[in-house]
């Protein structure tokens with residue numbers, strides 16, 4: 220077995236491994252910093268250990284102690300995007316198997332890439348500030364000094380002090396709250412994560428949050444202005460959880476809550492354990508993806524970001540098996556067609572010879588945010604679907620998936636380990652598996668070597684939709700229909716004008732039920748700007764700046780930038796809104812628009 224080295228982390232994960240974090244965090248909304256003290260319980264993996272290295276990013280370290288004794292420390296060279304190694308010299312020598320408690324006192328930077336601080340004006344309630352973290356993939360190090368690599372898994376206990384008018388939630392099970400003994404204007408919230416997790420799944424949200432029960436083990440959290448609509452939107456959560464348990468075994472995390480974040484959250488969802496993040500533009504079908512991560516990704520975790528497809532490919536496969544159970548096999552096929560087209564678009568955007576379109580790319584000196592795409596999701600799914608067809612169908616392959624989860628639960632895994640178990644599990648099908656084009660699937664850029672998904676919805680099939688057909692579509696179906704149109708060649712201007720006449724899609728902006736329809740508007744405006752329909756440009760600018768989901772914000776800004784007549788306006792609009800954007804969104808859109816990164 221080739222040992223996996225994580226090129227995105229400086230931490231000494233071969234020499235030692237973190238088993239537990241004890242976090243004491245003081246959230247300061249005046250200065251936009253978190254003052255923290257973290258006690259890492261670290262197990263030595265080698266003899267004669269007297270030092271260890273943690274990941275940090277833009278942290279101010281004021282003190283380090285080891286088992287209560289002061290320890291010398293030094294920050295190494297700052298990397299352009301992977302942060303700064305924290306080298307700690309222990310005041311004693313340890314042997315393999317021994318534990319040490321390393322305590323680090325520190326403060327985050329106001330520009331911490333894991334954190335977005337929102338002003339009251341950026342919230343729904345407009346009265347209080349808001350904070351949320353997003354650690355995946357390598358941003359936890361800007362919030363906590365730690366071994367910021369998915370090959371290290373640890374439990375944690377946290378005490379978080381926040382202003383008493385605000386509520387704190389974390390990706391963990393709540394353990395009560397009490398007034399802060401050091402400041403009566405603040406409350407301390409306590410959390411326990413008893414299941415070992417990688418650092419990228421540490422999550423915190425602080426705001427004027429309310430919750431509603433949506434099931435025996437689930438609440439939905441958001442600002443009060445959204446919470447009842449959110450409770451309605453996610454009422455199917457328990458049935459999805461039960462369906463997933465029927466497929467792959469018990470849900471081990473206890474609580475499954477959802478928190479609906481403000482529109483600036485850069486992703487559709489994030490699978491933080493016990494607390495899935497959801498963007499307000501989220502369709503309930505995406506929750507199936509985040510629920511599936513409770514097994515594939517959170518319980519069985521990729522050893523490094525180069526094997527990210529193990530998280531996302533299996534999760535998309537499981538998400539679509541949930542859809543198959545709750546809807547139909549035809550629906551699973553429909554989603555698979557959309558996924559293949561999403562993959563095609565990604566390969567076209569990155570370039571078919573771009574090594575980042577490998578299923579297992581090298582990420583040495585590569586920024587994970589810049590490398591992120593649908594390739595691990597949809598090339599990963601297509602590969603697993605191909606294997607499903609070879610070994611005898613969905614029920615047969617799900618037997619492997621369930622067994623793989625049971626074998627590697629609570630640990631981190633590499634592609635090599637996954638492949639070895641695949642051959643072990645299907646020991647009577649080794650001849651079939653040996654015929655797979657492994658190098659073509661794993662280590663070759665571009666589209667997969669085999670297209671084993673059902674026949675594509677042909678272009679003429681899409682154009683054959685009548686007005687009545689489209690009007691009969693539900694909002695998720697209409698979104699999928701418009702998204703399929705996005706994968707086709709640009710629509711002629713006459714077509715989008717006709718569609719506006721018939722469906723009046725621009726009016727969605729004022730629609731009350733913003734959860735589902737906003738995605739339709741995103742996709743619709745992208746179609747219009749790509750058709751170079753000038754009347755749609757003002758609304759496109761409005762949507763591109765009011766929301767922050769990268770899946771829509773980046774393509775919309777790119778399309779406006781490519782619309783020559785509006786290129787400068789696109790740049791000006793971005794510069795005007797950059798300070799209020801999520802740091803990751805701002806950095807990626809700046810690259811797209813060829814604008815200098817900000818160093819605020």
Ligand SMILES: CC/C=C\C/C=C\C[C@@H](O)/C=C/C=C/C=C\[C@@H](O)CCCC(=O)O
Pocket residue numbers: 355356485486487488489490524525527580587588589590591592595768769770
């Ligand atoms: C090959 C790339 C390797 C690692 C990249 C991993 C993470 C990159 C970082 O940018 C974080 C991504 C977070 C994604 C969160 C949720 C997604 O499942 C959904 C994204 C698309 C959407 O908005 O629906």
Ligand SMILES: [Zn+2]
Pocket residue numbers: 490508512530531534
């Ligand atoms: Zn995912």
